[in-house]
Amino acid sequence: KQEVTQIPAALSVPEGENLVLNCSFTDSAIYNLQWFRQDPGKGLTSLLLIQSSQREQTSGRLNASLDKSSGRSTLYIAASQPGDSATYLCAVYTDKLIFGTGTRLQVFP
Amino acid sequence: EPEVTQTPSHQVTQMGQEVILRCVPISNHLYFYWYRQILGQKVEFLVSFYNNEISEKSEIFDDQFSVERPDGSNFTLKIRSTKLEDSAMYFCATWAGQGVNQPQHFGDGTRLSIL
Numbered sequence: 001k002q003e004v005t006q007i008p009a010a011l012s013v014p015e016g017e018n019l020v021l022n023c024s025f026t027d028s029a030i031y032n033l034q035w036f037r038q039d040p041g042k043g044l045t046s047l048l049l050i051q052s053s054q055r056e057q058t059s060g061r062l063n064a065s066l067d068k069s070s071g072r073s074t075l076y077i078a079a080s081q082p083g084d085s086a087t088y089l090c091a092v093y094t095d096k097l098i099f100g101t102g103t104r105l106q107v108f109p
Numbered sequence: 110e111p112e113v114t115q116t117p118s119h120q121v122t123q124m125g126q127e128v129i130l131r132c133v134p135i136s137n138h139l140y141f142y143w144y145r146q147i148l149g150q151k152v153e154f155l156v157s158f159y160n161n162e163i164s165e166k167s168e169i170f171d172d173q174f175s176v177e178r179p180d181g182s183n184f185t186l187k188i189r190s191t192k193l194e195d196s197a198m199y200f201c202a203t204w205a206g207q208g209v210n211q212p213q214h215f216g217d218g219t220r221l222s223i224l
Contacts, residue, residue: 034213043217044152046212046213049211049212095157097144097152097154097213099153100151
C-alpha cells in the first residue's frame, strides 16, 4: 500500500531564506507527483507536477525534484516571502492521488 | 483559467440527514473525483468516476455514499444518512485525461459539519 510522508511537519523561517521541503513515498510505481499549496480553510492549488520520467520541474521561485527509484521528492522555495505561508502537500498519482500529511510553513517578516 | 466550482461552501446538517454536495467540473474534463479531509488529517481519496460509472472507490466509500452526474454537468456526492464522523472538507477534482502530465484541478471544497 502506498504511503506518503512529509517532513518537517512544520517550519517557521524569516523572510528571505531558501527552503527545502521533503516528501517520500513507499512504492515507486507512480505516474507523476504533484506539489500543492493549501491555505487555511481553502482548497488545493497545484504548484508543480513532475512526471515519473522527469527529474525536476521549475516554476518561478519553486523547484521540485523527483528521484523515483529512492521514493523521494523535494520542493525548493527560493527567497521565501510571508505570502508563501501555507501548508504544502505532496501527492503521488497512480490512478488516484495519495497525499502526504503536509508541511505547514510560516514565513515571518 | 477554468475552475472547478463546488456548492455549497459550508453545509451544516443534523446527524442522520441526507446531504448532497455539488461540483461543476471544467467543461472538457472527463474524469471526476471526490476527496475528503478531516480536520488536521490527510486528504483522502473517496471515489473516481468516468464515463458515467465509478472507476474506483476507497474503503471509506461505503453504501451510505453515492455519486452521479445526472444532467451531464453537475457531479454530485450524496451521503444518505450522515454520521458525526462524516464531518470534513470534501473536495471535488477533475482531470482532462489527456496524459499524466496534466494535473487534477480541485475546487475550493465544501465544509460539511454534522451536528
